[in-house]
Amino acid sequence: MRLSGLHLRLQRTRAATVAVATAAVALVAGALVALPGAAQAAGVQCQATYAVTNDWGSGFTASVTITNLGSAWTSWTLGYSYTGNQALSSGWNGTWTQSGRNVTVSSLSWNAAVASGGTVSPAANFSYSGANTAPTAFTVNGVVCGGAGPTASPTPTPTPTGTGTPPTSAAPALHVSGNRLVTSTGADYRLLGVNRSSGEFACIQGKGMWDGPADQATVDAMKTWNIHAVRIPLNEECWLGTGDVPAGGTSGAAYQQAVKDYVNLLVANGINVVLDLHWTYGQYTGSGAGCSDVKATCQKPMPDMQYTPTFWTQVASAFKGDDAVLFDLFNEPYPDAANGFADATEAWTCLRDGGTCTGIGYQVAGMQTLVDAVRATGADNVIMTGGLTWTNDLSQWLAYKPVDPTGDLMASWHSYNFNGCVTTTCWNSTIGAVAAQVPVQAGEIGQNSCAHDYIDQVMAWADANGVGYTAWTWNPWGVCASSGNDLITDWAGTPTSSYGQGFQAHLLTQQP
Incomplete structure (x- = not known):
């Protein structure tokens, strides 16, 4: 999400009640x-x-x-x-x-x-x-093998309150067929759910890992909303364990294990996971900059060659073989803002090919380099790549999409009420043209008013065009009035007034 700074967070913990x-x-x-x-x-x-x-x-x-x-x-x-x-x-x-x-x-x-x-x-x-x-x-x-001997008989886990029920199987393996995501049986499937922010910022700010619980109880709360997909933003320096991660921040092997554990928990509960590279290394102070820090402390205009290919090589190696997990290669590219919106062709070329890009002072890793890094590991997980202008602009995505030898490539789109493309006319002519040829996922939807009138329009259009969506964000930060994008007021899944209530009500009417 393109917002400057971070709001104060209240960390609430809640003991899991899973009977083991x-x-x-x-x-x-x-x-x-x-x-x-x-x-x-x-x-x-x-x-x-x-x-x-x-x-x-x-x-x-x-x-x-x-x-x-x-x-x-x-x-x-x-x-x-x-x-x-x-x-x-x-x-x-x-x-x-x-x-x-x-x-x-x-x-x-x-x-x-x-x-x-x-x-x-x-x-x-x-x-x-x-x-x-x-x-x-x-x-x-x-x-x-030896063991400790049998103990108690399994105790059934109570069914969560609300309309959701525990799934009878894990999240489905997915791949691309034409312009649809499909399961192993060939059934169409849309990713409908939420973002779970904190894996991108807590570690680099010395706040541990998740800035709140990531346990069965919180997953049970998600299931009462009929959530079938969770997008998890990540930090490349925390994953790689660089020296830039401060004391108190989860780093390296511990960070990787925390991500794996949370992914496995979600998948086991029937929830597909999108792993999103959110915050990256590289100093940028131009138009749209969220920080002046070379460290991975904010959204940069493009990923960097120093760390990002290694990050995706390691992530792909960790999750290959589990096609319930998808890879969103870079959250919100904006190389067009970096060149002053002066040359769209140069910006789209930068997005795909990387290298030296106007206005960006570090060597850029383009989407083709990152696709190649993932596929070199043997991973055939579905890959998402975005467009320009904080991935709100997909107008030339088809012309500049990277080559994927597996064909498991889809487009990532973000839509907020303060973006440029915010009408059905724009969606039909740009996003719809892409969705006619490849699957499109609205990886982030939201609005900064704590209402739900805008996301209602986005979801109605997406439902009619076979597009999935994950709303920002499943975090109880208590800042709905100022940023408007908290879906919940607590980790038990109580929806925020209007925004969370509107999204929850719509989600409960949908099937993947």
Whole structure:
């Protein structure tokens, strides 16, 4: 969002009420059971702990934390069996398969190597009826693991109040087909939800990570609004752990793990995630500047060559294989403002190709460079790229779009009442032309009046044209009167007067 400065935030915490039941197995050393891939593999030692973290009566979310007690693994395959009719719906942090009652989970490229003493926690959603008995034996690479022994039976998680209900499966894997996002079955799907700000600013301001809770209770609140997508703004220096991150700010491996944990939680709850690069490195003091700091402390006109390609290489490596996660390569480009709005062709070329751009004092990473960085990792996640003028202008997006060998490319559009393109006439002639050829996502919508008349128009047009939208923002900052973009007054999901109430009411009428 293009707003100068940051408002004071009140951090409220709320304990999660998810009932967790943990079950593991303690086995006599050397005893083996017939499980998938149970041929003995010399030297592998492990401990396995099974947990049901959410059970809604007809389905559940389960995770298995496996600890390497022996020499380092270069890859791993987990095996176990159910005694009931549990049926795999979807999984993450591993490649999940099921044959009859036997479940197998294989490592992904980014979590295949596990050092001695290290852990990995694949998780999945299952459906079932009747008893949901925990498995009693686990193998890794064919060798039986030890454990702590079964404990309590899973306790169903209470259904959240309101109109939302827990999903029966994780968020769908998505890809591009023509001008639509589609699921693995080919069904059309729109990303409808909210932005969850703070991953871009809290770390670089020494305020920890999320400036509030990022737990099951807050996700349950989102589900009562019928939220199916959350866009998470990120900070490249915090992800990379540079020396610019101050004391008190979450950085490097800790930041990366916090992002992964939150993404996994949302996906497990049926919510797709858009990872957005929001704040980046590079000094800029020209038109539209939000700060004069070289550090990643505000929205810059373009991403930088020094850090951004590495950022996206690492993010893509971390999330490839999970196509429920999408990548928004750069929040709000404005190279046209940097050149004084004097040369639109130069600005669009800068957006795509980067390099030396008028008015920008650092080397720019263009969208083609970032697409190439993501695809070089083998990730086929859907990628979003924006336009000019804080991505409100998509007038030449089709002519200057980067080449994506996978075809999984869509356009990112932002629409606020203070932007230039704010009428249906403009949307039809510019955004509509793009939406006729590729999927379009309104990654940010909002208005600075705490009303909802403008976003009502945006959503009506988007609904009619197959465009998704995520409103700014799911944060209770208490500044609705001055900026007008708080959707909630507390982390329990109480909507703000008018703006939040209007968006919530509309969202409850929609299906992805």
